[in-house]
Amino acid sequence: MSNIVDDIKREFAKSENSLIKIILINTAVFLVLLLIKIIFTLSQSAQIYNWLLDQIQLSADRSAFLYKPWTLFTYFFAHEDIFHILFNMLFFYWFGKLVDEYLGAKRVVALYILGGIAGGLVFIVLYNVLPFFQAHLVDSGMLGASAAAFSVAVGASTLLPNYTFNLIFLGPIRIKFIAIFYIILSLAQTIGPNAGGNLAHLGGALIGYIFIKLLQNGTDLGKPIYAVMNGWSNLFRKKPAMQVTYREKQVYRSKSVYSSTTVTGSVETPDQTEIDNILDKISKSGYESLTKEEKQKLFRASQQK
Incomplete structure:
Protein backbone atom coordinates (compact mmCIF):
# COMPACT_ATOMS: atom_id res chain seq x y z
CA MET A 1 0.00 0.00 0.00
CA VAL A 228 -4.60 29.97 -11.65
CA MET A 229 -2.28 26.97 -12.05
CA ASN A 230 0.80 29.11 -11.46
CA GLY A 231 -0.76 30.75 -8.42
CA TRP A 232 -1.75 27.39 -7.00
CA SER A 233 1.73 25.89 -7.50
CA ASN A 234 3.41 28.96 -5.97
CA LEU A 235 1.11 28.72 -2.97
CA PHE A 236 2.33 25.22 -2.11
CA ARG A 237 5.91 25.59 -3.28
CA LYS A 238 8.38 25.28 -0.44
CA LYS A 239 10.46 28.38 0.14
CA PRO A 240 14.21 27.75 0.27
CA ALA A 241 15.80 28.05 3.68
CA MET A 242 17.51 31.38 4.28
CA GLN A 243 21.28 31.12 4.16
CA VAL A 244 23.78 33.68 5.41
CA THR A 245 27.01 33.92 3.46
CA TYR A 246 30.10 35.99 4.00
CA ARG A 247 32.18 37.29 1.12
CA GLU A 248 35.48 39.06 1.49
CA LYS A 249 35.58 40.48 -2.00
CA GLN A 250 32.93 41.29 -4.59
CA VAL A 251 33.83 40.19 -8.10
CA TYR A 252 31.99 41.72 -11.04
CA ARG A 253 31.67 39.97 -14.38
CA SER A 254 30.34 41.01 -17.75
CA LYS A 255 26.79 40.20 -18.79
CA SER A 256 28.03 37.75 -21.41
CA VAL A 257 29.16 35.32 -18.71
CA TYR A 258 25.65 35.09 -17.24
CA SER A 259 23.76 35.15 -20.51
CA SER A 260 25.37 31.88 -21.53
CA THR A 261 23.88 30.12 -18.49
CA THR A 262 20.37 31.53 -18.75
CA VAL A 263 17.74 28.78 -18.84
CA THR A 264 14.23 29.28 -20.12
CA GLY A 265 11.33 26.92 -19.64
CA SER A 266 9.70 27.61 -23.02
CA VAL A 267 10.67 26.51 -26.52
CA GLU A 268 12.19 29.35 -28.54
CA THR A 269 10.98 30.17 -32.05
CA PRO A 270 13.25 28.17 -34.40
CA ASP A 271 15.05 29.63 -37.41
CA GLN A 272 14.55 28.42 -40.98
CA THR A 273 17.47 25.98 -40.80
CA GLU A 274 15.94 24.21 -37.80
CA ILE A 275 12.56 24.03 -39.54
CA ASP A 276 14.15 22.56 -42.67
CA ASN A 277 15.93 19.93 -40.56
CA ILE A 278 12.68 19.01 -38.80
CA LEU A 279 10.80 18.73 -42.11
CA ASP A 280 13.60 16.56 -43.54
CA LYS A 281 13.30 14.29 -40.50
CA ILE A 282 9.53 14.00 -41.06
CA SER A 283 10.00 13.09 -44.73
CA LYS A 284 12.56 10.41 -43.84
CA SER A 285 11.16 8.91 -40.61
CA GLY A 286 7.61 10.25 -40.24
CA TYR A 287 6.03 12.65 -37.76
CA GLU A 288 6.16 10.11 -34.93
CA SER A 289 9.98 10.22 -34.98
CA LEU A 290 10.04 13.86 -33.78
CA THR A 291 10.90 14.65 -30.20
CA LYS A 292 8.49 16.63 -28.02
CA GLU A 293 10.68 19.75 -28.38
CA GLU A 294 10.78 19.42 -32.18
CA LYS A 295 6.97 19.13 -32.33
CA GLN A 296 6.59 22.26 -30.23
CA LYS A 297 9.12 24.13 -32.39
CA LEU A 298 7.20 23.16 -35.52
CA PHE A 299 3.98 24.46 -34.01
CA ARG A 300 5.69 27.67 -32.84
CA ALA A 301 6.97 28.26 -36.39
CA SER A 302 3.49 27.74 -37.85
CA GLN A 303 2.19 30.59 -35.66
CA GLN A 304 4.70 33.00 -37.17
CA LYS A 305 3.42 32.54 -40.72
Whole structure:
Protein backbone atom coordinates (compact mmCIF):
# COMPACT_ATOMS: atom_id res chain seq x y z
CA MET A 1 0.00 0.00 0.00
CA SER A 2 2.82 2.38 0.88
CA ASN A 3 4.42 1.75 -2.52
CA ILE A 4 1.21 2.79 -4.28
CA VAL A 5 1.01 5.98 -2.21
CA ASP A 6 4.67 6.74 -2.93
CA ASP A 7 4.11 6.21 -6.67
CA ILE A 8 1.16 8.60 -6.62
CA LYS A 9 3.19 11.20 -4.74
CA ARG A 10 5.97 10.95 -7.31
CA GLU A 11 3.51 11.44 -10.16
CA PHE A 12 2.08 14.58 -8.54
CA ALA A 13 5.58 15.90 -7.85
CA LYS A 14 6.36 15.99 -11.57
CA SER A 15 5.72 19.40 -13.07
CA GLU A 16 4.89 18.29 -16.64
CA ASN A 17 2.59 15.42 -15.77
CA SER A 18 -0.87 16.99 -15.96
CA LEU A 19 -2.33 14.19 -18.08
CA ILE A 20 -1.66 11.52 -15.46
CA LYS A 21 -2.64 13.86 -12.61
CA ILE A 22 -6.11 14.40 -14.09
CA ILE A 23 -6.57 10.65 -14.53
CA LEU A 24 -5.46 10.02 -10.94
CA ILE A 25 -7.85 12.67 -9.58
CA ASN A 26 -10.77 11.14 -11.48
CA THR A 27 -9.84 7.65 -10.28
CA ALA A 28 -9.50 8.78 -6.66
CA VAL A 29 -12.90 10.52 -6.72
CA PHE A 30 -14.50 7.43 -8.27
CA LEU A 31 -13.05 5.12 -5.60
CA VAL A 32 -14.05 7.45 -2.75
CA LEU A 33 -17.62 7.72 -4.06
CA LEU A 34 -17.79 3.94 -4.48
CA LEU A 35 -16.58 3.37 -0.93
CA ILE A 36 -19.05 5.91 0.50
CA LYS A 37 -21.88 4.34 -1.50
CA ILE A 38 -21.09 0.88 -0.13
CA ILE A 39 -20.85 2.12 3.46
CA PHE A 40 -24.11 4.08 3.45
CA THR A 41 -26.01 1.45 1.48
CA LEU A 42 -25.05 -1.29 3.94
CA SER A 43 -25.96 0.98 6.85
CA GLN A 44 -29.33 1.68 5.19
CA SER A 45 -28.55 5.36 4.90
CA ALA A 46 -28.57 5.67 1.13
CA GLN A 47 -30.17 9.10 1.37
CA ILE A 48 -26.91 10.49 2.78
CA TYR A 49 -25.02 9.23 -0.26
CA ASN A 50 -27.67 10.69 -2.57
CA TRP A 51 -27.32 14.05 -0.82
CA LEU A 52 -23.54 13.94 -1.26
CA LEU A 53 -23.90 13.04 -4.92
CA ASP A 54 -26.28 15.95 -5.36
CA GLN A 55 -23.53 18.31 -4.15
CA ILE A 56 -21.15 17.39 -6.98
CA GLN A 57 -23.37 16.54 -9.96
CA LEU A 58 -24.51 19.28 -12.33
CA SER A 59 -28.23 19.98 -12.50
CA ALA A 60 -29.90 21.58 -15.52
CA ASP A 61 -32.34 23.31 -13.19
CA ARG A 62 -31.24 26.97 -13.08
CA SER A 63 -32.26 27.51 -9.46
CA ALA A 64 -30.37 24.40 -8.36
CA PHE A 65 -27.30 25.50 -10.31
CA LEU A 66 -27.34 29.01 -8.82
CA TYR A 67 -27.52 27.42 -5.38
CA LYS A 68 -24.56 25.11 -6.16
CA PRO A 69 -22.41 26.86 -8.82
CA TRP A 70 -19.34 24.78 -7.96
CA THR A 71 -21.00 21.77 -9.62
CA LEU A 72 -20.03 23.27 -13.01
CA PHE A 73 -16.49 22.14 -12.11
CA THR A 74 -16.99 19.13 -9.86
CA TYR A 75 -19.20 17.15 -12.23
CA PHE A 76 -16.41 16.46 -14.75
CA PHE A 77 -14.15 14.92 -12.12
CA ALA A 78 -16.73 12.43 -10.82
CA HIS A 79 -18.09 9.10 -12.11
CA GLU A 80 -20.39 6.42 -10.69
CA ASP A 81 -20.04 3.67 -13.29
CA ILE A 82 -16.73 1.85 -13.80
CA PHE A 83 -17.17 1.53 -17.58
CA HIS A 84 -17.98 5.24 -17.79
CA ILE A 85 -14.73 6.29 -16.14
CA LEU A 86 -12.74 3.62 -17.98
CA PHE A 87 -13.88 4.80 -21.41
CA ASN A 88 -13.52 8.49 -20.56
CA MET A 89 -10.00 8.14 -19.17
CA LEU A 90 -8.79 5.96 -22.05
CA PHE A 91 -10.29 8.39 -24.56
CA PHE A 92 -8.71 11.29 -22.69
CA TYR A 93 -5.31 9.59 -22.45
CA TRP A 94 -5.05 8.58 -26.12
CA PHE A 95 -5.82 12.05 -27.47
CA GLY A 96 -4.35 13.98 -24.53
CA LYS A 97 -0.98 12.35 -25.14
CA LEU A 98 -0.84 13.99 -28.57
CA VAL A 99 -1.76 17.43 -27.21
CA ASP A 100 0.82 17.01 -24.45
CA GLU A 101 3.61 16.11 -26.87
CA TYR A 102 2.86 18.89 -29.34
CA LEU A 103 1.56 21.77 -27.21
CA GLY A 104 2.67 20.95 -23.67
CA ALA A 105 0.97 19.78 -20.48
CA LYS A 106 -0.75 23.07 -19.63
CA ARG A 107 -2.76 22.98 -22.90
CA VAL A 108 -4.09 19.55 -21.91
CA VAL A 109 -5.40 21.04 -18.65
CA ALA A 110 -6.90 24.04 -20.46
CA LEU A 111 -8.71 21.88 -23.01
CA TYR A 112 -9.99 19.55 -20.29
CA ILE A 113 -11.34 22.29 -18.00
CA LEU A 114 -12.73 24.54 -20.75
CA GLY A 115 -14.36 21.53 -22.42
CA GLY A 116 -15.98 20.48 -19.15
CA ILE A 117 -17.28 24.00 -18.48
CA ALA A 118 -18.56 24.42 -22.06
CA GLY A 119 -20.28 21.05 -21.95
CA GLY A 120 -21.97 21.92 -18.68
CA LEU A 121 -23.19 25.28 -19.95
CA VAL A 122 -24.58 23.75 -23.16
CA PHE A 123 -26.37 21.15 -21.02
CA ILE A 124 -27.98 23.81 -18.82
CA VAL A 125 -28.92 26.21 -21.63
CA LEU A 126 -30.48 23.65 -23.97
CA TYR A 127 -32.44 21.97 -21.21
CA ASN A 128 -33.95 25.33 -20.33
CA VAL A 129 -34.52 26.54 -23.89
CA LEU A 130 -35.71 23.52 -25.89
CA PRO A 131 -39.26 22.35 -25.05
CA PHE A 132 -38.26 18.73 -25.73
CA PHE A 133 -35.99 18.73 -22.64
CA GLN A 134 -37.95 21.03 -20.32
CA ALA A 135 -40.24 18.21 -19.22
CA HIS A 136 -37.21 16.45 -17.69
CA LEU A 137 -35.64 19.59 -16.19
CA VAL A 138 -36.13 18.77 -12.50
CA ASP A 139 -34.80 15.21 -12.75
CA SER A 140 -31.76 16.10 -14.86
CA GLY A 141 -28.32 15.59 -13.33
CA MET A 142 -24.97 14.99 -14.98
CA LEU A 143 -21.71 13.39 -13.90
CA GLY A 144 -18.63 12.40 -15.84
CA ALA A 145 -15.69 13.75 -17.84
CA SER A 146 -17.12 12.97 -21.28
CA ALA A 147 -17.40 16.64 -22.37
CA ALA A 148 -13.86 17.37 -21.13
CA ALA A 149 -12.49 14.27 -22.88
CA PHE A 150 -14.31 15.21 -26.10
CA SER A 151 -12.73 18.65 -25.96
CA VAL A 152 -9.25 17.12 -25.79
CA ALA A 153 -10.07 14.60 -28.54
CA VAL A 154 -11.44 17.19 -30.97
CA GLY A 155 -8.57 19.53 -30.07
CA ALA A 156 -6.02 16.85 -30.98
CA SER A 157 -7.96 16.01 -34.16
CA THR A 158 -8.02 19.67 -35.18
CA LEU A 159 -4.31 20.02 -34.50
CA LEU A 160 -3.22 16.74 -36.15
CA PRO A 161 -6.13 15.61 -38.33
CA ASN A 162 -4.12 13.05 -40.31
CA TYR A 163 -2.44 11.38 -37.35
CA THR A 164 -3.41 7.69 -37.25
CA PHE A 165 -4.38 5.31 -34.46
CA ASN A 166 -4.11 1.56 -35.03
CA LEU A 167 -7.47 0.18 -33.92
CA ILE A 168 -8.15 -3.49 -33.29
CA PHE A 169 -9.89 -5.17 -36.27
CA LEU A 170 -9.87 -1.87 -38.20
CA GLY A 171 -6.17 -1.06 -38.59
CA PRO A 172 -4.84 2.51 -39.00
CA ILE A 173 -7.56 5.19 -38.80
CA ARG A 174 -6.99 8.94 -39.00
CA ILE A 175 -8.03 10.56 -35.75
CA LYS A 176 -10.19 13.15 -37.51
CA PHE A 177 -12.49 10.33 -38.61
CA ILE A 178 -12.61 8.93 -35.06
CA ALA A 179 -13.62 12.36 -33.72
CA ILE A 180 -16.24 12.85 -36.45
CA PHE A 181 -17.73 9.41 -35.74
CA TYR A 182 -18.19 10.14 -32.03
CA ILE A 183 -19.60 13.61 -32.71
CA ILE A 184 -22.22 12.15 -35.07
CA LEU A 185 -22.96 9.38 -32.55
CA SER A 186 -23.48 11.94 -29.77
CA LEU A 187 -25.70 14.06 -32.01
CA ALA A 188 -27.84 11.03 -32.85
CA GLN A 189 -28.23 10.15 -29.15
CA THR A 190 -29.39 13.59 -27.99
CA ILE A 191 -32.98 12.24 -28.00
CA GLY A 192 -32.05 9.10 -26.06
CA PRO A 193 -31.95 8.31 -22.32
CA ASN A 194 -28.58 10.07 -21.90
CA ALA A 195 -29.56 13.20 -23.83
CA GLY A 196 -27.91 15.59 -21.37
CA GLY A 197 -24.57 13.80 -21.51
CA ASN A 198 -24.57 13.79 -25.31
CA LEU A 199 -25.43 17.49 -25.43
CA ALA A 200 -22.42 18.08 -23.19
CA HIS A 201 -20.24 16.05 -25.60
CA LEU A 202 -21.11 18.49 -28.38
CA GLY A 203 -20.28 21.50 -26.20
CA GLY A 204 -16.89 20.00 -25.32
CA ALA A 205 -16.20 19.16 -28.97
CA LEU A 206 -16.99 22.72 -30.03
CA ILE A 207 -14.66 24.32 -27.50
CA GLY A 208 -11.88 21.89 -28.46
CA TYR A 209 -12.11 22.97 -32.09
CA ILE A 210 -12.30 26.68 -31.24
CA PHE A 211 -9.40 26.46 -28.79
CA ILE A 212 -6.97 25.01 -31.34
CA LYS A 213 -8.07 27.28 -34.19
CA LEU A 214 -7.59 30.39 -32.04
CA LEU A 215 -4.28 29.08 -30.75
CA GLN A 216 -3.03 28.63 -34.30
CA ASN A 217 -3.88 32.30 -34.88
CA GLY A 218 -2.00 33.41 -31.76
CA THR A 219 -4.87 33.61 -29.22
CA ASP A 220 -4.66 31.28 -26.23
CA LEU A 221 -7.98 30.80 -24.40
CA GLY A 222 -6.19 28.98 -21.61
CA LYS A 223 -4.31 31.98 -20.18
CA PRO A 224 -6.67 32.47 -17.18
CA ILE A 225 -6.30 28.79 -16.34
CA TYR A 226 -2.50 28.98 -16.57
CA ALA A 227 -2.55 31.95 -14.17
CA VAL A 228 -4.60 29.97 -11.65
CA MET A 229 -2.28 26.97 -12.05
CA ASN A 230 0.80 29.11 -11.46
CA GLY A 231 -0.76 30.75 -8.42
CA TRP A 232 -1.75 27.39 -7.00
CA SER A 233 1.73 25.89 -7.50
CA ASN A 234 3.41 28.96 -5.97
CA LEU A 235 1.11 28.72 -2.97
CA PHE A 236 2.33 25.22 -2.11
CA ARG A 237 5.91 25.59 -3.28
CA LYS A 238 8.38 25.28 -0.44
CA LYS A 239 10.46 28.38 0.14
CA PRO A 240 14.21 27.75 0.27
CA ALA A 241 15.80 28.05 3.68
CA MET A 242 17.51 31.38 4.28
CA GLN A 243 21.28 31.12 4.16
CA VAL A 244 23.78 33.68 5.41
CA THR A 245 27.01 33.92 3.46
CA TYR A 246 30.10 35.99 4.00
CA ARG A 247 32.18 37.29 1.12
CA GLU A 248 35.48 39.06 1.49
CA LYS A 249 35.58 40.48 -2.00
CA GLN A 250 32.93 41.29 -4.59
CA VAL A 251 33.83 40.19 -8.10
CA TYR A 252 31.99 41.72 -11.04
CA ARG A 253 31.67 39.97 -14.38
CA SER A 254 30.34 41.01 -17.75
CA LYS A 255 26.79 40.20 -18.79
CA SER A 256 28.03 37.75 -21.41
CA VAL A 257 29.16 35.32 -18.71
CA TYR A 258 25.65 35.09 -17.24
CA SER A 259 23.76 35.15 -20.51
CA SER A 260 25.37 31.88 -21.53
CA THR A 261 23.88 30.12 -18.49
CA THR A 262 20.37 31.53 -18.75
CA VAL A 263 17.74 28.78 -18.84
CA THR A 264 14.23 29.28 -20.12
CA GLY A 265 11.33 26.92 -19.64
CA SER A 266 9.70 27.61 -23.02
CA VAL A 267 10.67 26.51 -26.52
CA GLU A 268 12.19 29.35 -28.54
CA THR A 269 10.98 30.17 -32.05
CA PRO A 270 13.25 28.17 -34.40
CA ASP A 271 15.05 29.63 -37.41
CA GLN A 272 14.55 28.42 -40.98
CA THR A 273 17.47 25.98 -40.80
CA GLU A 274 15.94 24.21 -37.80
CA ILE A 275 12.56 24.03 -39.54
CA ASP A 276 14.15 22.56 -42.67
CA ASN A 277 15.93 19.93 -40.56
CA ILE A 278 12.68 19.01 -38.80
CA LEU A 279 10.80 18.73 -42.11
CA ASP A 280 13.60 16.56 -43.54
CA LYS A 281 13.30 14.29 -40.50
CA ILE A 282 9.53 14.00 -41.06
CA SER A 283 10.00 13.09 -44.73
CA LYS A 284 12.56 10.41 -43.84
CA SER A 285 11.16 8.91 -40.61
CA GLY A 286 7.61 10.25 -40.24
CA TYR A 287 6.03 12.65 -37.76
CA GLU A 288 6.16 10.11 -34.93
CA SER A 289 9.98 10.22 -34.98
CA LEU A 290 10.04 13.86 -33.78
CA THR A 291 10.90 14.65 -30.20
CA LYS A 292 8.49 16.63 -28.02
CA GLU A 293 10.68 19.75 -28.38
CA GLU A 294 10.78 19.42 -32.18
CA LYS A 295 6.97 19.13 -32.33
CA GLN A 296 6.59 22.26 -30.23
CA LYS A 297 9.12 24.13 -32.39
CA LEU A 298 7.20 23.16 -35.52
CA PHE A 299 3.98 24.46 -34.01
CA ARG A 300 5.69 27.67 -32.84
CA ALA A 301 6.97 28.26 -36.39
CA SER A 302 3.49 27.74 -37.85
CA GLN A 303 2.19 30.59 -35.66
CA GLN A 304 4.70 33.00 -37.17
CA LYS A 305 3.42 32.54 -40.72
